[in-house]
Amino acid sequence: MRGLLVAVLLATAVACSGSDTNDLTVFAASSLTDVLPDLATEYENETGATITTVFGGSNHLAAQLRDGAPADAFLTADARLLEQVGTRDRPVNFASNRLVVAVPAGNPAGVSSLADLARDDLRVVICAETVPCGAATSGMNSTINADSQEISVRAVLSRLSLGEADVGIVYATDVASEPEVQPAWQQPEACPCVTYTAGARTYRALPFLAFLTSPVAQGILTRHGFATGEPD
Incomplete structure (x- = not known):
């Protein structure tokens, strides 16, 4: 049934492809920087729509939306922001x-x-607690002596890749996408610590949300290292 719903919604979007009424602006968490362009390209090919993407820290993007920034959809690792x-x-x-x-x-x-995260002689960089990666980091059962708290996980990744930090905490997908960064040691996979949620701020974004849970989109996410499955 869900597959049928996706097909119907995508067909509706295709029917509108003669105009710009199904073109979308999507605000997305910075940790989706590598995968969302691939998702957008696939959706554009299927529907004829054009997707404009804006990336940043989830809280920063939410503040822009509250201030009136135009966006059709918001993809975040903190579902509370959608409210x-x-x-x-x-x-x-x-x-x-x-x-x-x-x-x-x-x-x-x-x-x-x-234990090395508490060492005074290391430059430790993490996300600020106000963003999803920082909130998840604060739940780790470990003492962290952070020298810097960044406003997005991509900022932490950048510090690591440039050699401006000795150690940091990022997402698994970030490590997979950046050849200048590696896991500090072989870390066993645990239960996912963050869930990405998409909210539509306009009705024309609803077909895109349906597309995100389609087999094609889920396959793209998996190739980029994200865990997928039937949404709650």
Whole structure:
């Protein structure tokens, strides 16, 4: 039944492809920077729509939306933010991710355990607690002596890739996408620590939300390292 619903919604979008009424602006968490362009391209090919993407820290994007920034859909790792920005219909859970303790390639500081996150001689960078990756980090059962707290997970990843930090906490998908960064040690996969949720702020975004849970979209997410499954 869900597959039929996706097909109907996508068919509706295709029927409108003669105009710009199904063109979308999508605000998305920075951790979706690598995968969303692939998702957007597939959706554009199927429907004829054009998707404009805007990336940033989830809280920063939510603040822009509250201030009146135009966006048809908001993809975030903090579903509570959707209540603040106003959405149409029921939000959709479409992927999940997990935290990884990461280091610059080659692990020059020799980080080997969670205990190293408390060392004074290491430059430790994490996300601020106000963004989803930081909120998840604060739930880790470990003492963290952070030198810097960044406003997005991509900022943490950048510090690591440039060698401006000895160790940081990012998502597994970030490590997979950046050749200059690696896991600090072999970390067993745990239950996903964050769930990505999409909310439609206009009715024309509803077919895109349905697309995110389609087999094609879920396959794209899996190839980028996200965990997928039937949304709640």
